[in-house]
Amino acid sequence: MPSVRGRLVKASMWMSMSRAIVNALTMLSTVVLAWFLVPADFGLVALGTTMLAIVTGATELSLTQALIRHENPRDSHFNAAWTLNTIRGLIIFLLFALAAYPAAKFYGDTRLTGIMLALGFSVFLSGLINPRLITFQRQLIFKQEFFLSVSQKFVGLLASVVVAATWHSYWALVVGIVATQLTNVVVSYAIFPYSPKITFQHFKDFFSFSAWLSASQIANTLNWRFDILLIGKILGATPLGYYSMGNNLAILPTRETTAPLKQTIYPSFANIRHDPNRLAAAYQRAQALVTAIALPVGVGFAVVAEKLVVLVLGEIWLPVVFIIQALAAVFAVQTIGSLVQPLGMAQGETKMLFKRDMQMFVVRVPIILLSAMQFGLNGVICCRILTGLLSTYINLILVKRFIGVTVFQQLYANTRALVSAALMATGVIAISSYFPIATGKLETFAQLAAQIVIGAVLYCGVNFTLWYLMNKPQGPETEIIAILSQISSKLRNRVLS
Template identity: 50%
Template sequence: MSSITDKLIKGSAWLSFARAIVNLLSIISMVAMARLLSPDDFGVVAVATTLMLLVTEVTELSLAQALVRHRALTDAHFHSAFTMNALRGGVLGGALALAGSPLASFYDDPRLVGIMAGMGASVFLGGLANPRRIVLQRELIFWQEFVLNVSQKLVGVVASVVVAYIFRSYWALVVGIVATQLTTLVVSYTVMPYRPRLGLAHAKDLLSFSVWVSAVQIVNTLNWRFDTLFIGKLLGNEALGHYSVGGNLAAIPTREATTPLRQTFYPAFSSMRDDRERLSSAYQRAQAVVTAIALPAGIGAALVADPLIRLGMGEKWVPAIFIVQALASVHAVQTLGSSADALGMALGQTRLLFVRSVQMLVVRIPLIVGAMYLYGLEGVIGARVFTGLIATVVNMVLVRRLINVSVAEQLAVNARSFCAAAVMVIGTLAVVYFLPARADTWSLALEILVLGATSILLYSTSCRWLWRRAGRPSGPEQEIGRLMAKVWKKLRPGSADA
């Protein structure tokens, strides 16, 4: 257990460092592109990228998860995985390119012909990536993931910003996507040498595990992507641009704050799947830490969204403020059950994950489509918040079924974090009334600094006070402190393990 914990800590440290750099690059890219391009540019590319994601995720073979869980991997397994991914990438890439003309006719936008050709090239390149990369995740080795994540993001940002600056065209977004995929392809073979061969000897073996994971992926993709296509058709590209950019911004704080930890959960839970008591304890500890980190990240971002978007992106993006405020908050709350997928895959209960996803699809589609017709973009956001809360409860019920941890127990380990988040919200909103009126850029910058510092101070002090009042019990406060101490010990200069 100590060895696994140490690997998880070092892995989380590498991934945290990578995510910090990627996050910084994302912010730079988002601000630059928002300044150089229009919401309409983002909207038309969002239609193409959504269709690309729908096609690729619906046909996802989930071979990586099958390789992680397989007990006796051989080169033939990787050859089979490469062959299946390459065939899929070639077929889908060609199909997306050919879909450009009918899609342009449907949306009455000829720009989609060229954009879809770019999406097809990106999918084709993605199908050729190195399948042996999964060995690094399987062995809880993550420094190569650092190299891959940072390099692909850096190249994509540079390429897109340069093209946007020179041409002020939506092509900047397309070039960034293709450049990112090409970098992923090259670096994947650099960090983990592998000579691919064609073969399907273990195709059936790999698909036997991944079939339900793929089914879950199909339903989840329909669940989370269909609204973009509806908005583009019914509300127009400008509304879609605000929605897609606002949705991406809303997801960043929670995603970037928790992904380094969550990426380690599936391999870690898989290593404990034969010891249910140990697994249950590990899940509760891990989930409490994720939520304790996500709440200040997501809700804090919602509190500073207004001045931050006005300062960084300009007045043309003001309609995205409400989107960020609502979705960033619900993303943070949803982390209560966000690790149910990793738990279900580790236990081989992928059919349950599929049933859960179908249930949410049946709930989300009519609610979101109905709200869109009745109330426009604001209705979509309201429906997403409501269904997000429902999804949180459903995931917690699923966890109870998988490891026999009741919903009440899951809520109890997060109670102090939610109380501290409530104090943070009330206190920060109170501070807003004492801030000077926005007169210029400096007043916006001052507001961001004051609100951000207030949020951090109120959340951290409230957590510590509540923890002490409760008698310093085991919980996320101790786990985060222990995690930070171990990360520092591993990474500090002169450390033998660094």
């Protein structure tokens, strides 16, 4: 059997390729749809997707995590999971069908009725997905996940672009979501043939694990989605369109760079949860690696946001620049302590995760509501910054409680990444001030490329310089070198064979 690191490397390679392609397709989809649609279209659909996210979060059963953590799941467990997911999807579809007209009346837009019906149907489709795919994740095999993710994103993109280019309608966004879910179901059974059977066995086992985790998901979804409903009601569709676009773009860099690692982390933590010392050491290494990769990407994205928006979205979207700059930086900082979720799930501390999410909900929503009413969209963004930093600190406290690693030890493990990212941002901003005012797309692209290269050189240079000055301590640099060496060795062996 290959070592855990070897399997993690191979899994991360597949997930990295998957996320790179999905990331590119997502960005392409966003750019193309921004050409054909107006901000109000994005805001209108954001209302429907937010209500959908809240309902799905409120009914989330966390069956994937339960099956991964189960010592030896049998066919009856997978059948029970499929039955639960199907019933849940059907109930959500019916709830959305009943709520569609009242929601449209509340927001004063009859178009929301059709949007909610279509989105409810997409959830029903998602409930039919093949639960046997969890077998691959349990074994840290993500090749099949690659084909699933890329195929569904490609089909969703194609459907969205065709509708947008033909009718210039908000339905492009909705059709893309439905097409994505339909592809997800079809490909899942093509990858792993499986004939599901309806069974009500093991329901108690699933609920005993997922009760607090599901409650946590409810609080977390309300926490991070409720602001969209508030902005849509208080400020209107156009400001909501800017906010939705800015938020989606701001989270993209950190989410996509950490997804390959995060998706392999939970199964790894679950496998060693009975060894506290090994788990603590694994967490520190994994968290430092995630931060070292995601922090500079998020901060760098904030620095280049203005030129990126002008280049790919157009000047009509300039109001999203401040949103991207503020939130991308906050999301980057939040990667410190972000692995507390898989850590808590691996240890069965789902009740504590729920308490964390409820505390943030109670603090966050009233502040954002008052800020939106008093200061508009900019007030909401400022509140997002403050609550994001608070959330990071709470995560660090939880990690200390789970595995005994102090807040100082956690921050110290990320010192080089923090210092390097700060100097990178300062250097790029300082050097960019000497750039002439761009007069065309080509010049804007050249300056954007220069900023990215300068930022990469500064971050890597400062980080590895600090690492050498500190006598090469064990840390993300060591992990990166080891992973690159292992990848190089595998590629060399394949070439020679």
